[in-house]
Amino acid sequence: MAGFRLAGSYAGQGQQFLLDHAAEHGNWILFTPDASLARTDLGVLLREQRVGEARLTRPLFVKEAWLESDYRRDRLPLEGVTD
Structure with a gap:
C-alpha cells in the first residue's frame, strides 16, 4: 500500500x-x-x-482478529461509543 497517503487524503480517493x-x-x-471501509x-x-x-x-489500525470476530463482524463500534 506504499505510495498512498491513508491519513489526510480526500475521503472518496x-x-x-x-x-x-x-x-x-x-x-x-x-x-x-457508518460508511467506513x-x-x-x-x-x-x-x-x-x-x-x-x-x-x-483518518485510518484506524486494529488487530485482524478484532475485525474478523463474529461479535464485531456486522457492527464495528464507533470511537467514543461504548457497548
Missing part, C-alpha cells in the same frame, strides 16, 4: 484506493454501518473526518 487495492490483490473489504486482512479501518469544508481520511 481513500475509499477508491482501498477498493482497487483489494480487487487487485483478491482481498475482502468490510463496509461498516476496512481491509480486514491488514487491520486497517479507513474513517473520514471533516476538516473545514473537506472530508479527509
Whole structure:
C-alpha cells in the first residue's frame, strides 16, 4: 500500500484506493454501518473526518482478529461509543 497517503487524503480517493487495492490483490473489504471501509486482512479501518469544508481520511489500525470476530463482524463500534 506504499505510495498512498491513508491519513489526510480526500475521503472518496481513500475509499477508491482501498477498493482497487483489494480487487487487485483478491482481498475482502468490510463496509461498516457508518460508511467506513476496512481491509480486514491488514487491520486497517479507513474513517473520514471533516476538516473545514473537506472530508479527509483518518485510518484506524486494529488487530485482524478484532475485525474478523463474529461479535464485531456486522457492527464495528464507533470511537467514543461504548457497548
